[in-house]
């Protein structure tokens with residue numbers, strides 16, 4: 510049976526939160542039977558953050574993020590605690606409406622090291638790098654397009670100016686064709702730059718999303734230690750987490 514801990518000023522976490530910058534039902538912690546935990550921001554006003562190596566990363570609303578007991582989370586700008594604190598008093602105890610103090614003391618982690626399948630990290634890393642390269646090449650293309658926008662526009666306008674010139678041989682006609690050339694060039698530059706800039710903004714957003722995803726997902730599945738910039742094969746070859754000492758393996762090499 511899955512459990513859900515509601516975190517907030519009106520949550521059911523085992524300690525009170527009085528911070529006015531924390532929402533009433535700020536976030537949820539979902540715990541499944543195997544002890545896997547996911548943190549979900551409940552569209553809170555001031556955001557839910559998890560610590561990822563170099564700093565706190567704001568979670569996207571309504572999206573589940575895997576966390577461990579050692580993960581440090583932050584609600585709004587001021588309230589911070591380890592996920593572990595949410596579990597004390599919840600551990601082993603199911604929520605019952607029928608009163609009685611059935612709350613058991615927090616279970617101590619067994620001293621033996623955990624073995625963790627980290628094959629999921631390979632996909633996270635590959636996906637991040639593929640997307641990053643894709644976005645970089647698109648950005649390069651956009652920059653190229655932007656720098657030749659003016660040239661393209663001038664050429665197009667020049668061509669249209671020459672064409673209109675053929676039909677007007679008088680001085681007056683020449684003035685009109687010059688005005689036409691400048692006008693069309695300005696219009697084309699405007700339109701092209703608008704399109705290019707809009708696409709560029711979209712690219713920046715996609716790049717931010719990619720970095721965000723990588724920051725919150727590319728970490729030790731057990732303790733949340735960030736592996737930012739580390740090659741997956743190196744993580745695997747070290748065989749264990751530098752922080753929590755969990756043993757790593759890849760599902761395929763166990764069979």
Ligand SMILES: [Zn+2]
Pocket residue numbers: 729730731732733734750751752753754755
């Ligand atoms: Zn770890």
